[in-house]
Amino acid sequence: MQDMGSAWEHLDREVAETPMPAEYSNLYREVLCKDCGKSSKAGFHVVGMKCGECGSYNTSIEGPFLRKTGSDFVALSETDLQGLYAVPLPEGEGEQDTEADELNDEDEENSDDYEDIEEETDDEGPGSDDDSIPSLD
Numbered sequence: 001m002q003d004m005g006s007a008w009e010h011l012d013r014e015v016a017e018t019p020m021p022a023e024y025s026n027l028y029r030e031v032l033c034k035d036c037g038k039s040s041k042a043g044f045h046v047v048g049m050k051c052g053e054c055g056s057y058n059t060s061i062e063g064p065f066l067r068k069t070g071s072d073f074v075a076l077s078e079t080d081l082q083g084l085y086a087v088p089l090p091e092g093e094g095e096q097d098t099e100a101d102e103l104n105d106e107d108e109e110n111s112d113d114y115e116d117i118e119e120e121t122d123d124e125g126p127g128s129d130d131d132s133i134p135s136l137d
Helices: 005-017 078-085 099-113
Strands: 027-033 039-043 059-069 072-075
16 A cells, blocks of 8 residues: 555645635534545545544545534534535635646647538448449359
């Protein structure tokens, strides 16, 4: 198994550099860590949610949004959730395109350079008297 410590440190920095809207403060999710196999409550963040046991970001969400009030966690109501869904999440300043994004952008820019080529069709279909296709007889 590979040491992922540097990857988790990179994600820690990305989380710190991507502030969440105030409406998301004190929000948590129950997560299951796929590295240590334990469940924990992780602070909600759009970048990722860190395992409270081993520090891995290799987690999956296992429960509803929770708000921390004192030492207790309370599930959000439908009204609270509807309010959250209306809040735009951060996109990250200086976010760089991936190589795939750059290639897609180039394809879109160059799409006008190609002519539309209509495929010629043989109305008679296969087995016609076309001399370019040898007969198997």
